Amino acid sequence: MFHILVVDDDPHSRKLLRAILQNVNYTVTTACNGEEALDVLDSTHIDLVVLDIMMPNMDGYAFTKILREGNSTLPILMVTAKILPEDEKKGFLVGTDDYITKPIDAEKLCLRIKALLRRSKIVSEQKIVIGDVMIDYQALTVTKGNEVQTLPQKEFLLLYKLLSYPGQIFTRIQLMDEIWGSDSETGWETVTVHIGRLRKRFDGWEEFEIETVRGLGYKAVKKI
Numbered sequence: 001m002f003h004i005l006v007v008d009d010d011p012h013s014r015k016l017l018r019a020i021l022q023n024v025n026y027t028v029t030t031a032c033n034g035e036e037a038l039d040v041l042d043s044t045h046i047d048l049v050v051l052d053i054m055m056p057n058m059d060g061y062a063f064t065k066i067l068r069e070g071n072s073t074l075p076i077l078m079v080t081a082k083i084l085p086e087d088e089k090k091g092f093l094v095g096t097d098d099y100i101t102k103p104i105d106a107e108k109l110c111l112r113i114k115a116l117l118r119r120s121k122i123v124s125e126q127k128i129v130i131g132d133v134m135i136d137y138q139a140l141t142v143t144k145g146n147e148v149q150t151l152p153q154k155e156f157l158l159l160y161k162l163l164s165y166p167g168q169i170f171t172r173i174q175l176m177d178e179i180w181g182s183d184s185e186t187g188w189e190t191v192t193v194h195i196g197r198l199r200k201r202f203d204g205w206e207e208f209e210i211e212t213v214r215g216l217g218y219k220a221v222k223k224i
Helices: 011-023 034-043 060-069 085-094 106-125 153-164 172-180 189-201
Strands: 003-007 027-031 048-052 076-080 098-101 127-130 133-136 141-144 147-150 208-213 217-222
Touching: 003 011, 003 034, 011 027, 011 048, 011 106, 027 034, 034 060, 048 060, 048 106, 060 076, 060 085, 076 085, 076 106, 098 106, 127 153, 133 153, 153 172, 153 189, 153 208, 153 217, 172 189, 172 217, 189 208
Parallel strands: 003 027, 003 048, 048 076, 076 098
Antiparallel strands: 127 133, 133 141, 141 147, 208 217
16 A cells, blocks of 8 residues: 655645545655654655645755755655746756645546656656567667667657656656756757657557647657
C-alpha cells in the first residue's frame, strides 16, 4: 500500500485530504508545515507528498527546494489556491512534479496521484516499455526486437520525457528549459528540430508517436 504525506497548515484541509486518500486505500500521514514534513521523512518511508504552498515556518517552495537539492526524486503534488502563471512556474523551477488547485476535486486529485506514482515507478526502474519497445534511460537506447538504436543525448531525453507522461502536452519552452536548461542560449526552435528527427527516426513504428498540438506544443501518444 502506498504511503502519502499530506503537508498543509489548515487542519480542515488536512482532514479532507486524509479522508479522500484513505477512501481509496492509501496510508496517510500529515504534517502542518515543511519543517514537520522533513522530520516525518527522516523516520518514515513516504511514496508521495501532497503539499500546500503557503505555510508558516517553511512553505511548500522551500520544502521542495530542500528535497531536490538533496537529490530526492520523491514525487510532489502541490495543492494551492494560487493559480497565476508565475506561481506555477516557480513551483516547477524548484522541483514540483504537478499542480492541483483548490477547491479540491477528489477524483482529479486521485487521478493525478495515480499518474505520479506510476511515473515514480518508471523513474526508479529507468525504463519504459511499450509493447515490444523498451526505452532504456541508462543506455540511451530504444530497442524493438533485434533492432537497437542509440540516440544522441538530447533526442533521447526529449523522447523519454514525452513518453513518461503520455497524453500530457508540453510547450516548447517547457521542454527547452528542462532538457537544455533555462539558461541555455539555444532558441526554442531547437526543440522543433529534435522533434522532427525523432519522428523521422521512428517513422512507421506502431507503438507510439509524437503529436503536435497546434498553438500549444507536443505530446506523446502510446498506440498500443
